[in-house]
Amino acid sequence: MKILERYGFYLLIIAVISELVLPFVLGRYIKGYSQVEMLISNFGETGMPTKTAFKIWEIINGTLFVLAAPAFYAHFNQTSHSLSMWIAICIVIFGIGDCIITGLVDRASSADEVGFASMLHNFASGAGFLALLIGTFLLIWLFYLQQNNAMVITLIVIFLISGFFMLLFALPKIPFVNTFQISHRGLWQRLNLLFLYLPFFIVAVKNLPVFKNR
Template identity: 25%
Template sequence: MNAKQLNWAKMTAVFCIIVCIADFMILFVLGNYYPGYSQLTNTMSSLGASISPVSNIISLWWIAIGIVFVFFGFQFRKAFDNNAKNVKIASGLIMLYGLGEGIGSGVFKADRIGGEMTSSFIVHDIAGSIGLLAALLLPLFMHKVISRKENPFFYGLSWIVFVTGIITMLLFTIRFSSDETSLIIHFKGLWQRLFLLNLYVYFIAISIIMYHKKCRI
């Protein structure tokens, strides 16, 4: 990685950190403009549905986030080893997250008509699910990109993020159950945000490591 590539990597890493922090803030701020919306019981997708008063704003924001993560994945590959198998896979997973959970979720709204899912809702859900699955798998390859010997803290963090990701994703997925009285289902918004918080902490950690990468001579 030459000096020019290093500068791009540093800039992208800073952008990623800003986006991760800003996304949480924007979700809570925009949620206040949706009467009756709850951060604990409502999913983030409902903020972007057509009936939401902040639908267009949040959709554009998700698309912007997706672009940032796609670019971040591209720069990540350059910052580490372009030819290493695990770096390629990790880079692809980051970009897939940006494409699915970011751009896909922003372009296709989670709309329902008469309580039934629209085709846009289905595509939104599929795109988001692919993005979330990519994010869930990311630590399994990142701990090979950055070994335990290189960074023991990050190696341990990768496993913590992976296990926490599985637990929160399972809790969030249970929302499809028919038992509407379940407290687990009731707090679906909480599980989704805990999954996102867990993931963003991980992305920030990756960004910090990427920021401190040095030129190869």
């Protein structure tokens, strides 16, 4: 556990960078793939040449997120034991839900293929997104307890932006609202993930030895 507390921030930085570059690397192998319109999970659909690479990539990234959680717990434990525990849990939920399960369980490529596996994929991914959003709120609370006003304001802005992009991404799946035609869903997914990752990425970078005493 001590080694994860020591190197967990490095693992999270690697995982975030890996997640952000994934669609741009794999997108080169699918003719006509649109980063703006198509979802990241399209890479893992049946018949895609990127399916195996996507699954392995996501399982590795998910494992890195899970292994990074103890570093956040250890860092914030002196501020609040309960909040630091929940921060770690949120990171683990994301790593398992949006990465590992996404890698293990196929997403339906058409309405005819929708079944338990596809529903599990969508539910786990949604739970992962929500976990990071809640985690951002908990980070705001922790920095408030530390009286770090600059981080509180920064994370509140990021939290609002992330919530906005999450809403745009989720609108087609929300009953009574899905009649609105929202285009560029792939773009909203990527921007949502960027701002979901950002609070945890900032905390990790600020706690690297090269930046910690600045």
